[in-house]
Amino acid sequence: MGRKEYKYLVPRRLVNELRNEMKPYIRLDKYSENRKDKQYTVRSVYYDTKTFACYEEKIEGFKTKKKFRIRGYNSGEKNSIVFLEIKRKYEDFISKNRAPLKWSQAKALFSNNGFNTQGIPFEKDSKEEANAKRFLYNYHRKKLFPIVLVIYDREAFYSKFDQSLRMTFDKNIRSLLYPSLDLLYINEDIKYAMPHNFIFEVKFHRNCLPSWIKSIIIRYKLQRLALSKYTICIDSHRMARKFSRSFGHI
DSSP states (O other): OOEEEEEEEEEGGGHHHHHHHHGGGEEEOHHHHTSTTSOEEEEEEEEEOTTOHHHHHHHTTOSEEEEEEEEEESSOOTTOEEEEEEEEEETTEEEEEEEEEEHHHHHHHTTTTTOOOTTOOOOTTOHHHHHHHHHHHHHHHTTOEEEEEEEEEEEEEEESSOTTOEEEEEEEEEEEESOOGGGTTOOSSOEESOTTEEEEEEEESSSSOOHHHHHHHHHTTOOBOOOOHHHHHHHHTTOOGGGGGGOOOO
């Protein structure tokens, strides 16, 4: 079934206070720990159909939803790794299919509408190969194209007492409409979506949250919301979906 994912919208002014409240129970994950500012940047190009099927699934409140994206981290370099991802959500449960490859290989893969599959280094019959094929199958069958580049800065933590419990602060959410993969690491001409708030996410496998997280949620009166960075960023541009029909991957 996957793990559960709860999201809370928190005023930016509470970020230090909330972090200090959690401090006795958490530790930074290795990706945050290795960064000078103790956070890393997540960059995702989201794909959708020309009728915005994935967007509509979210807006209409479907129990089962899918997102298709190519995700990278921090800044682009020659050998930067990106991931072909399908994220599935059923009610509160999430699961992912991921296939890693170099950014240059991803750009080559989609240079001819996804048909240039030569030289992609997936071991035959591996999980990564299966995940890549699943992504490309959906890409062609649904005629997906890039809708929006979503960027945010993430502080990521694990519980000191339960390795499966993960918490993140996703800040400075920003985006660019209709990007190509060449723009995955761009920092110009982006629009900020929620400058006065951040998203607090809790991901866990147990049936319920531990009592220390519950007490923090109650103390700060945090309300669990069905938040999607993808839809938030699209809405921030106030773009009518009809204008997307003339845009494609090239």
